[in-house]
Each structure stands twice: as structure tokens, then as C-alpha cells.
Amino acid sequence: MSYPKGTIVRNSTLTLVNHWITGLCFVLLTLSGLAMFHPVFFWLSNLFGSGQWMRALHPWLGVCLIVSFLGLFIQFWRDNLWNRDDVEWAKSLDKVLDNREEEVPPVGRFNAGQKAVFWGMALIIPVLFVTGILIWEVYFGDATSIETQRVAVLIHSMAAIGAILIWITHVYAALWVKGSMRAMLHGWVTPGWAHRHHRKWFRSLVASGSPGPTPDSTAKFRD
Amino acid sequence: MADLQSQDYIRRSATNLTPPSVRHHELEVAKLIDVSRCIGCKACQSACMEWNNLRPEMEEFQGAYENPHDLNPGTWTLMRFAEYEDEQGNLEWLIRKDGCMHCEDPGCLKACPAPGAIVQYANGIVDFISENCIGCGYCVKGCPFNIPRISAQDHKSYKCTLCSDRVGVGLEPACVKTCPTGAIMFGSKDDMKDWAGERIAELKERGFQNAGLYDPPEVGGTHVMYVLHHADKPSLYSGLPDKPHISALVGAWKGFLKPVALAGLAFAAVGAFVHSIVAGPNETTEADEAHARLEMEKAKRNGSAES
Numbered sequence: 033m034s035y036p037k038g039t040i041v042r043n044s045t046l047t048l049v050n051h052w053i054t055g056l057c058f059v060l061l062t063l064s065g066l067a068m069f070h071p072v073f074f075w076l077s078n079l080f081g082s083g084q085w086m087r088a089l090h091p092w093l094g095v096c097l098i099v100s101f102l103g104l105f106i107q108f109w110r111d112n113l114w115n116r117d118d119v120e121w122a123k124s125l126d127k128v129l130d131n132r133e134e135e136v137p138p139v140g141r142f143n144a145g146q147k148a149v150f151w152g153m154a155l156i157i158p159v160l161f162v163t164g165i166l167i168w169e170v171y172f173g174d175a176t177s178i179e180t181q182r183v184a185v186l187i188h189s190m191a192a193i194g195a196i197l198i199w200i201t202h203v204y205a206a207l208w209v210k211g212s213m214r215a216m217l218h219g220w221v222t223p224g225w226a227h228r229h230h231r232k233w234f235r236s237l238v239a240s241g242s243p244g245p246t247p248d249s250t251a252k253f254r255d
Numbered sequence: 256m257a258d259l260q261s262q263d264y265i266r267r268s269a270t271n272l273t274p275p276s277v278r279h280h281e282l283e284v285a286k287l288i289d290v291s292r293c294i295g296c297k298a299c300q301s302a303c304m305e306w307n308n309l310r311p312e313m314e315e316f317q318g319a320y321e322n323p324h325d326l327n328p329g330t331w332t333l334m335r336f337a338e339y340e341d342e343q344g345n346l347e348w349l350i351r352k353d354g355c356m357h358c359e360d361p362g363c364l365k366a367c368p369a370p371g372a373i374v375q376y377a378n379g380i381v382d383f384i385s386e387n388c389i390g391c392g393y394c395v396k397g398c399p400f401n402i403p404r405i406s407a408q409d410h411k412s413y414k415c416t417l418c419s420d421r422v423g424v425g426l427e428p429a430c431v432k433t434c435p436t437g438a439i440m441f442g443s444k445d446d447m448k449d450w451a452g453e454r455i456a457e458l459k460e461r462g463f464q465n466a467g468l469y470d471p472p473e474v475g476g477t478h479v480m481y482v483l484h485h486a487d488k489p490s491l492y493s494g495l496p497d498k499p500h501i502s503a504l505v506g507a508w509k510g511f512l513k514p515v516a517l518a519g520l521a522f523a524a525v526g527a528f529v530h531s532i533v534a535g536p537n538e539t540t541e542a543d544e545a546h547a548r549l550e551m552e553k554a555k556r557n558g559s560a561e562s
């Protein structure tokens with residue numbers, strides 16, 4: 033991938049592709065899942081051809097999701113480890129929400145909000161996977177007791193609502209903080225964006241002379 | 256199976272507003288299975304297959320009288336055999352015709368996510384409308400009697416229809432018609448209760464003190480009822496539930512969670528919208544770019560100074 037002059041690489045091409053596969057799976061899972069969750073959403077089943085098609089497709093999309101999310105997890109977990117900066121950042125959440133980011137303590141590649149989204153998904157998606165397998169009628173309908181499946185479907189639906197709430201936050205944040213979408217669509221951000229939102233990350237790149245996304249990325253700054 | 260008109264529905268799965276039932280004069284029906292008269296001949300099982308054109312797969316012999324060994328998508332009613340030694344040391348052979356109980360408050364219908372895949376008619380019959388079924392298996396989780404079975408061939412759920420197609424045109428169910436001992440009766444629910452009362456009195460005279468009617472109130476009563484010699488212990492009859500009820504888990508899933516989840520999702524969406532109006536976008540400014548440029552140039556100067 034080529035980047036405009038003087039920009040910083042926020043995400044590798046692999047990350048971009050991996051992210052959007054995950055996102056597509058998640059959105060389709062949400063649409064099909066909600067259709068089965070509540071009658072007001074059942075019309076969404078038409079997007080999948082029919083209710084039968086939707087029911088058949090959903091668990092397979094789930095399998096794609098967990099594989100794809102594992103890829104994201106491997107690429108992101110290190111930069112999402114919790115540290116002291118996150119506590120300071122979280123304490124200034126009111127300023128963050130008010131767009132007064134100049135007054136917010138600097139953070140690394142991800143802020144506490146992004147880390148919460150990451151770990152929330154990293155917890156919930158495996159739960160959805162395990163409970164989803166238990167209620168996969170075609171292959172596992174006879175594998176466990178009906179009582180187990182009752183527990184599983186209740187947890188699956190609650191976990192799904194949790195995941196969708198996190199997803200709404202995630203999508204809104206991406207739309208709210210201008211430049212984020214470009215970071216995930218084309219992979220780059222401007223130095224000012226990095227300085228404003230992720231100053232410690234920005235400084236680690238500047239200090240190491242790396243173009244991003246991590247200080248140990250080898251190539252030197254292009255200018 | 257028979258899709259009577261929607262005017263006949265009193266309940267419809269995954270439907271927020273069931274169309275008002277305008278056929279008020281419909282009598283509630285019931286099938287009464289008098290276990291004390293059943294000889295286990297399985298004529299009803301055969302009649303069910305014949306009327307409904309079902310030919311379940313041949314199975315291996317499992318060492319028991321049940322044949323096949325369980326309900327399946329092609330076996331909507333099954334004779335179950337239990338050997339019971341009573342207090343006097345007598346062996347009793349308790350034979351029960353298993354199948355859908357046509358609950359007044361059907362757990363299958365409550366759990367079903369597909370609009371109109373499960374309906375209840377004004378006469379009380381709970382019917383699966385297969386063309387609307389998506390094959391998710393939720394009805395299996397909703398049912399307190401472990402009745403529905405999903406076909407591996409067409410991925411649709413099947414169970415006894417109480418011969419809704421026959422009842423709809425004034426005939427009795429096929430099993431009732433065929434029973435050689437009169438152990439299965441069909442009529443209005445009130446008549447069946449009266450008839451059961453007479454039978455229970457007879458059984459009590461014969462020494463079955465605990466004889467009684469199985470019409471469990473926990474599911475609002477059923478439209479298939481049993482006369483049992485041991486009505487105090489229904490579970491003797493191959494695990495007929497003593498107190499069948501829709502699982503609290505299903506209640507939480509289909510009752511509590513649905514509105515709460517909807518409210519939560521709406522709250523999040525509205526919250527995001529309000530924030531976007533109140534706070535507006537978070538833009539990177541020219542000042543941010545200037546700060547960044549300064550730091551980068553400084554780093555470069557230091558770097559070239561070092562080398």
C-alpha cells in the first residue's frame with residue numbers, strides 16, 4: 033500500500049483487510065441475530081433470502097468471525113495492555129467527550145476507551161462462539177441436554193446485546209473522531225491526528241524514526 | 256399442518272399483535288387418553304403415520320417395547336412402556352401414549368422466533384405452520400414436555416397436530432378413530448373432563464385411590480389429558496413431568512430480556528446521536544499539525560546531530 037507524503041501508518045494492510053472481514057461478519061451476525069431475537073427485527077431475514085437461509089448462515093458467519101477476530105487479537109493485544117496512562121485518561125473522560133483533548137493526559141497507540149472495546153469483544157466473542165455452538169441445531173442439537181441449550185441461548189442473546197452495545201460505541205467513536213475512518217480504510221493518519229489523539233504513540237514513532245504502526249517497524253520516516 | 260384462517264388464531268408466534276379472533280363460538284376441544292384402558296397395541300401410532308403420510312426411518316432394536324425408541328420428525332406419537340412395582344409388590348405395566356399435549360400456554364410458541372410458524376386456534380389446538388418455520392430449534396427449548404423434533408431433511412419442526420385438518424372438518428383425530436379399546440376419546444374439553452371424572456370414580460372403586468386427571472395447571476391446562484391410575488406420581492409413566500412448566504430460563508429469554516435489550520439498544524443509539532449534536536465532531540486542527548511538525552523536525556535535527 034502506498035501512503036501520501038508525510039503521513040503516519042496507523043494500520044498495516046493486513047490489519048485493514050482483517051478488520052473489515054471481522055466487521056462484515058459482525059454486521060451480518062447482528063442483522064441475522066436480531067431478526068431471531070425480536071419480532072420487530074424479523075423482516076431483516078429477507079436480507080438473507082429467507083428465514084431458513086438466515087438460520088443456516090448465521091452460525092457459519094460466527095465461525096468466520098471467531099477466526100477473523102483471532103487474527104485481530106494477535107495483531108492488537110500487545111498495544112491494548114492496560115497501563116497507568118489509561119487510568120489518567122479515563123479520569124478525564126468528561127474532557128474527552130467534550131472534545132477538549134488538549135487537556136487530556138497523553139496515551140499510547142490506544143486509549144482506555146479503545147482498550148475497553150477491544151477487551152470487551154475479546155471476552156464476548158468467545159462466549160458467543162461457545163454458546164452458539166451449543167445451540168447449533170443442525171450439528172449439535174442432540175449433543176447437549178435441552179436444559180443446557182436453554183442456558184446457552186439465554187447467555188448467547190445477552191452476550192449478543194452486550195456486543196452490539198460495544199459495537200455501537202465503537203462505530204460512533206470512529207465517526208466522531210475525524211480521521212479515524214481513514215486510518216482503518218486507507219491505513220494512514222496525519223502527524224497532527226497522531227499528536228492529538230495518541231501522543232505517546234506518536235512520540236515513540238518519532239523517536240524511533242519508524243513510519244508506524246509500531247516503533248519497531250523497520251522503514252525510516254518518509255518525508 | 257392445516258392452515259385454518261387467521262380469524263381462528265388466538266396465539267401466533269413472534270407476533271406482537273395477534274389478529275383478533277372473530278370466531279368466538281369455537282368450543283375448546285380435548286383428547287382424553289385413558290391410560291388404564293390402553294393395551295399398548297400401537298394402533299394409534301400406525302394410524303397417525305398413515306393419516307399424516309409419515310414413514311420414519313427403520314431403527315435398530317433397542318431392547319425395549321418402544322418402537323422407534325423416541326419421538327422423531329416422522330413419529331408424532333409414541334407408546335412408551337414402563338414397568339412399575341407397586342406397594343403391594345404387584346408389577347404394573349404403565350403404557351403411555353406420548354406426544355404433544357397442546358398446552359393452553361404453549362412454551363414452543365413462546366420461544367419461536369418466526370412469525371406465524373406456531374399458532375394456536377380458538378379450539379385450543381397448537382399447530383406448526385411449516386412454511387413459516389426456519390428450523391432454529393427454539394420450540395424444543397420452549398417445550399416443557401420435550402416434544403418437537405427438527406427434521407434433518409427439510410430443517411423444519413414436527414409434532415402432533417391433533418389432526419387439526421380432520422378436526423377442522425368435524426372429524427376426530429386419526430388415533431381416536433382407530434383405538435380398539437376406546438382408550439382415546441375426543442370432544443369438547445368440558446365433556447372430556449366429565450367423562451374423565453366418571454372413569455376416575457370407577458378406578459377409585461377398583462382400589463386406585465390416587466387415580467386422577469392429568470391437566471397440568473402450570474401450563475394453563477392441556478388439550479390432551481390423561482386419566483392416570485397414579486395421578487399423584489405422573490413421572491412413573493415414562494417421565495411424564497410432575498409439574499410441567501415453561502422453564503424460567505425461557506421466561507427470562509423471551510419475557511424480560513427482549514424489552515430490556517431493545518431499550519438498551521435504543522438508548523445507545525439515541526445517546527450517540529445526542530452526543531454528536533451536543534459535542535460535535537472531534538477534528539484535528541491546524542494547531543495539532545503544527546505541534547506535530549515541530550516535534551518531528553526537532554527529532555530529525557537531534558538525529559542528524561547524533562550521526
Ligand code: HEM
Pocket residue numbers: 058061062064065066068069070086087088089090091092093094095097098157160161162163164165167168169185188189191192193195196368391
Ligand atoms: C461467534 C460465533 C457465533 C455462533 C457459532 C453463533 C451461533 C448462533 C446460533 C446457532 C443461533 C441460533 C439460530 C441459528 O441456528 O442460526 C444464534 C442466534 C443468535 N445469535 Fe449467534 N452466533 C455467533 C455469534 C453471534 C454474534 C457476533 C452476534 C451478534 C452480536 C450474534 C447474535 C445472535 C442473536 C441475537 C441470536 C438470536 C438469539 C435469540 O433468539 O434470542 N451471534 N447464534
Ligand code: SF4
Pocket residue numbers: 354355356357358361362363364381397398399400401402403414
Ligand atoms: S407439549 Fe410442547 S410442543 Fe406441544 S403445545 Fe405444549 S409446548 Fe408446544
Ligand code: SF4
Pocket residue numbers: 268363366367368369372373383387388389390391392393394395403405411412
Ligand atoms: S424450529 Fe420452527 S417452529 Fe420451532 S421455534 Fe424455530 S421456527 Fe419456530
